[in-house]
Amino acid sequence: MTDELIIKSLSSLEDLQEVQRLEILVWGMDCIPTHQTLTAVKNGGLVLGGYINDELVGFQYSFPGFKEGRVFLCSHLLAIHPDHQKKGYGRLLKLAQKQVARKKGYDLIIWTYDPLESVNANLNIGKLKAVCSTYMEDCYGTMKGTLNEGLSTDRFMVEWNIHQESAEQASVPIGAAPIVSTAVNEQGFPFISTYQLETDADVVAIPIPTDIQKIKKDNLHLAMDWRLKTAELFKTYFAKGYVVVGVDREQGEHIQNYLLKKQE
CATH class of the missing domain: 3.40.630.30 (Gcn5-related N-acetyltransferase (GNAT))
Structure with a gap:
């Protein structure tokens, strides 16, 4: 309370x-x-x-x-x-x-x-x-x-x-295509292992870490990697007509997803 x-x-x-x-x-x-x-x-x-x-x-x-x-x-x-x-x-x-x-x-x-x-x-x-x-x-x-x-x-x-x-x-879109794969390193921090910039899916999911400040403090190189890779993903999909319309927090302890929907 x-x-x-x-x-x-x-x-x-x-x-x-x-x-x-x-x-x-x-x-x-x-x-x-x-x-x-x-x-x-x-x-x-x-x-x-x-x-x-x-x-x-x-x-x-x-x-x-x-x-x-x-x-x-x-x-x-x-x-x-x-x-x-x-x-x-x-x-x-x-x-x-x-x-x-x-x-x-x-x-x-x-x-x-x-x-x-x-x-x-x-x-x-x-x-x-x-x-x-x-x-x-x-x-x-x-x-x-x-x-x-x-x-x-x-x-x-x-x-x-x-x-x-x-x-x-407003309802959150479901059925997002997993265009990004993540893993966890020896420090327990998530990282992007693979990602794709082409898909026909109407909804895509782009992950972010749940605590970028802790990653930045303990592993600046990894934080910069998150910045560079997510920047490329967002810019690419925005250019294709996708819009961020929701957040999916049910991805575990380390990451959550932005949900992007392609506009007609």
Whole structure:
């Protein structure tokens, strides 16, 4: 059982300075200036804070975006205090973001995340039912901080249509073709042994490790191998018209699968 999370929209300098402190703690890198977050909040963006017993334990920061005549909300940062992670608070902040965004007139939210981070995959694709067909190589260049150091900053760009009420109940495709074979090395870490870039299957499964941070810490070469091989797979299948639409976590202790469906 978790404590009740109280979520508020933040706009004062003091609140946004508190957000900065949590951002530094979680991400371990330079924080976003308050003059930026204040300006965003005053011009269509939002900062949501999640509180337990009046203590800030999580936040979400978004700002407006515009491309090809369409306005959307760019969801830039989501952070949960290390003492409160894996309690479902990230999902609650995203659902609150959805509500506030709809009131502001948005119908689409986009964001990026590292596709090798299984927890983020479970939230963004598995629970929120966002979709992805865009792979961005080294999106942010070299970044400091424990979470980003050591690997190129490749990212998925996901899209979340927040006016599809049935999205969270959408069924996960079944019968995915196993185009990738994995094994476990002497350290107990999974690795990709073989993979194929051609198939006629409507649904394919691409695995990721369940703990890329531990692999990166203990075997950086293997983590880089995961990055390179999954990058090739995602880019190839996205180019063929496949879209990430689900996550299959029933693959054992070491890996989970992204499920990609070919669009008509």
